[in-house]
Amino acid sequence: MFRVFKKEIETELSKFLDMDVSRFLRESEHADLSCTIAFKLAKEQKRNPDEIATEITNAIAANLSDYVGSIEIVNGYINFNVSYEFLEDVVNTILDEDEDYGSMTEQGDVLIEHTSANPDGPLHIGHIRNSVIGDTLARILRKAGLDVNTHYYMNDMGRQVALAILGVRRFGLNDKKPDHAVADAYIAINKIMEEDENEKEKIEREVEEIMLEYELGNEEVSKEFREVVEKAYEGIKQTLKRLNIHHDEVVWESEFIRNGYVDRVLKKIEELGLLKKDGAWYVDLKSKGFEKDVVVRRENGTSLYITRDLAYHVWKNENFERFINILGSDHKFFGKQLSDILEILGLKPPEIVFFEFVSLPEGSMSTRKGKFISADELIERVYDEAYVIIKDREMSDEEKKEIAESVAIGALRFDFVKLAPEKPMTFDWKKALDFERQTASYIQYSHARACSILRKAVENGMPDIEIVGELCTPAERELIVLLSKFTHVIERVLKELRPNVFADYIFDIAMKFNDFYRLHPVLKEEKELRMHRLAIVDATRIVLRNGLEVLGIKPLEKM
RNA sequence: GGGCCCGUAGCCUAGCAUGGAUAAGGCGACGGCCUCCUAAGCCGUAGAUCGCGGGUUCAAAUCCCGCCGGGUCCGCCA
Numbered sequence: 001m002f003r004v005f006k007k008e009i010e011t012e013l014s015k016f017l018d019m020d021v022s023r024f025l026r027e028s029e030h031a032d033l034s035c036t037i038a039f040k041l042a043k044e045q046k047r048n049p050d051e052i053a054t055e056i057t058n059a060i061a062a063n064l065s066d067y068v069g070s071i072e073i074v075n076g077y078i079n080f081n082v083s084y085e086f087l088e089d090v091v092n093t094i095l096d097e098d099e100d101y102g103s104m105t106e107q108g109d110v111l112i113e114h115t116s117a118n119p120d121g122p123l124h125i126g127h128i129r130n131s132v133i134g135d136t137l138a139r140i141l142r143k144a145g146l147d148v149n150t151h152y153y154m155n156d157m158g159r160q161v162a163l164a165i166l167g168v169r170r171f172g173l174n175d176k177k178p179d180h181a182v183a184d185a186y187i188a189i190n191k192i193m194e195e196d197e198n199e200k201e202k203i204e205r206e207v208e209e210i211m212l213e214y215e216l217g218n219e220e221v222s223k224e225f226r227e228v229v230e231k232a233y234e235g236i237k238q239t240l241k242r243l244n245i246h247h248d249e250v251v252w253e254s255e256f257i258r259n260g261y262v263d264r265v266l267k268k269i270e271e272l273g274l275l276k277k278d279g280a281w282y283v284d285l286k287s288k289g290f291e292k293d294v295v296v297r298r299e300n301g302t303s304l305y306i307t308r309d310l311a312y313h314v315w316k317n318e319n320f321e322r323f324i325n326i327l328g329s330d331h332k333f334f335g336k337q338l339s340d341i342l343e344i345l346g347l348k349p350p351e352i353v354f355f356e357f358v359s360l361p362e363g364s365m366s367t368r369k370g371k372f373i374s375a376d377e378l379i380e381r382v383y384d385e386a387y388v389i390i391k392d393r394e395m396s397d398e399e400k401k402e403i404a405e406s407v408a409i410g411a412l413r414f415d416f417v418k419l420a421p422e423k424p425m426t427f428d429w430k431k432a433l434d435f436e437r438q439t440a441s442y443i444q445y446s447h448a449r450a451c452s453i454l455r456k457a458v459e460n461g462m463p464d465i466e467i468v469g470e471l472c473t474p475a476e477r478e479l480i481v482l483l484s485k486f487t488h489v490i491e492r493v494l495k496e497l498r499p500n501v502f503a504d505y506i507f508d509i510a511m512k513f514n515d516f517y518r519l520h521p522v523l524k525e526e527k528e529l530r531m532h533r534l535a536i537v538d539a540t541r542i543v544l545r546n547g548l549e550v551l552g553i554k555p556l557e558k559m
Numbered sequence: 560g561g562g563c564c565c566g567u568a569g570c571c572u573a574g575c576a577u578g579g580a581u582a583a584g585g586c587g588a589c590g591g592c593c594u595c596c597u598a599a600g601c602c603g604u605a606g607a608u609c610g611c612g613g614g615u616u617c618a619a620a621u622c623c624c625g626c627c628g629g630g631u632c633c634g635c636c637a
Binding site for chain 1: 561562563564565570571572573576577578579580583584585586595596597599600601602616617618629630631632633634635636637
C-alpha cells in the first residue's frame with residue numbers, strides 16, 4: 001500500500017520535473033515522505049529552495065490522488081502525508097487479505113543454497129548464521145511470489161570428510177547424536193595427527209588414498225563415505241528441523257563427477273584455450289586480475305572443490321533463472337574465482353550473500369579442534385532459560401514446553417537475522433540467554449497481546465470492527481503507516497538481499513504497537529471508537545503474524 | 560606485502576546504496592509505574608569528538624584520499 005502512495009507522488013513529480021525523482025524522496029520522521037528536490041534545483045537555478053518547493057507543490061497538488069492527505073513546505077523540504085482514506089484502505093486491505101497480506105507477484109525460479117556445512121560434525125553457531133540468513137531469505141523471496149528451491153550442497157569429497165572416515169575406521173562411532181558422534185571421531189584422529197608426526201604422515205597418505213578411491217568410485221570406500229556423511233547429515237537435519245529450517249534437496253558434490261558435469265566443464269574451459277596442463281591443470285585468470293592460476297585438476301587426476309562447484313553452477317545455469325549462495329566471508333576469494341571463470345565461460349555467476357564470522361570471545365571456532373559451541377547446545381540452553389520464565393504459569397506442562405520451544409527458537413533465529421550480514425559477530429552466552437527486549441520474544445509478546453485483546457472482545461460480545469480514518473490519533477497513524485510498508489520492505493530485501501532489514505521492520509511494528517497499547521485503551525471505549533481500535537489491533541495482529549512467519553518464528557497467541 | 564569486510568554513548572546495533580531538518584533503538588546504570596485490554600511490558604534521567612586526519616559541498620555518519628585498530632583471504636584445502 002505504501003508503494004502505491006509513493007509511486008503516485010513519484011509519477012506526479014517526474015511529470016513536472018522530467019527526471020528520476022525517486023532518489024529525492026525519502027521516509028523521514030517529519031513526514032510520511034519527504035522530498036529534497038528543491039535543494040538540488042535551488043543550486044542549479046541559484047534560487048531559494050522554499051520558492052522552488054512552492055512552485056512544485058502548486059504544480060502537482062491538483063493531480064494527486066486521495067491517498068495524499070497533505071503537502072507541507074518546511075525549509076525547502078516538501079513533506080507529503082497520507083490521507084484518512086489511505087489509513088482506512090490500509091487497515092481494510094490487511095483485514096481482507098489476512099494471511100496473504102504482504103504477498104507479492106514477482107515471477108521466476110530461484111535457487112538458494114545455504115548451510116552446506118561439511119558433514120564432519122554438528123552445526124555450530126557459525127553455521128547457524130548461514131542457515132538463518134538463507135532460510136529467512138528463502139521465506140522472504142517466497143512471500144514476494146518467487147518460486148524458491150533450497151539446496152544443501154553436501155561436501156562429501158573434502159579432505160575433512162576423508163579424515164572423519166579414517167577417524168570412524170579407527171575409533172568407531174559412539175552413541176551420541178550421530179553428527180556429534182562423527183565429530184568425536186574426527187576430533188580424535190586430528191588429535192593423533194597433532195601429537196604424533198609418524199601417525200600424521202601415515203594418516204595423510206591414507207587420506208590421499210581414500211579420496212582417490214572415492215573419486216574413482218571404489219564400491220567399498222564409497223559405501224564408507226556414504227555411511228559417515230549420511231550419519232552426520234542425519235544429525236544436522238534434526239538440528240535444522242528444530243530451527244524450522246528444511247532443504248528441498250540435498251545435492252552431493254560427488255554427483256557432479258559421476259554425471260559427467262565435471263568433465264564437461266573442463267572440456268569447455270579447454271575449448272576456450274584457457275586450460276594449462278603441466279602435470280596438474282590450471283585456468284589462467286590473469287585477464288581478471290589474478291596473479292596465480294587456479295588449479296582445477298590435480299596431478300593425480302582428481303578434481304578439486306572449485307572444479308566440482310563449477311560443475312554445480314553449470315547445472316544451476318541450466319535449471320534456474322536466479323541462484324543465490326549464502327557463504328562465509330572467508331569464501332570471498334573463492335567466490336570471485338568461481339564467478340570469473342563462469343563469466344569467461346559465458347555463464348551467469350551466482351548472487352552471493354557473504355556474512356562475516358561468528359567468533360567466540362576467546363577466538364575463532366574450529367570443528368577440528370573441537371573448539372566450537374554446537375547449535376544443539378545453544379538451542380538447549382536457550383530453551384531451558386525460556387522454560388524457567390514460564391514454569392510457574394497456570395497452563396499445562398505441554399503448553400509450557402511448546403511456548404518455551406517457540407520462544408527459544410524465535411530468540412535464536414532473530415538474534416542471528418537481525419544483525420547485518422557484513423558485521424562480524426562475537427558470541428556471548430549472556431546475551432544469547434537474555435530475554436529482555438530486542439529479541440523475538442518482544443515481538444511474540446506484542447502479537448500475543450493483540451490476540452488477547454481480540455479474544456476478550458469476542459468473549460464480551462463485541463466482535464465488530466470498523467476503521468475510521470478521522471478517529472486516528474498520531475500514534476495510530478504512525479502504526480498504520482508502518483503496517484502499510486510490508487511489501488515496500490520486502491522489495492528492499494529483494495534488492496539488497498539483507499534480511500536484517502525485514503527483521504528490523506517487524507521489530508518496529510511491535511514497538512509502535514506497544515506505544516499504541518499504552519496510550520489507547522480499546523475495550524473500555526464506547527462503540528465507535530472501540531470498533532475503530534479493534535480494527536487496528538486486528539490489522540496489527542495480522543501483520544505481526546505474517547511477519548513472524550516470514551522470519552520462521554512461531555506467532556504465539558498466548559505466552 | 561596485497562585484496563575484501565568491520566570500527567557510531569560503558570556494551571550491542573540501525574542509519575551509509577541515492578549527502579539534507581535536533582544521529583535512532585536496545586542492553587547496562589539511576590529514578591518511577593501492576594485496584595487499569597498479558598510487567599516477557601511501560602515512562603523518565605544520565606550517557607556520542609559517528610576510529611583518526613585531510614578533501615569535495617550551501618550541507619558529510621553517509622562521497623573521495625591517506626592513516627590507525629580488529630577480522631578474513633591470498634594451497635595440487637574446502
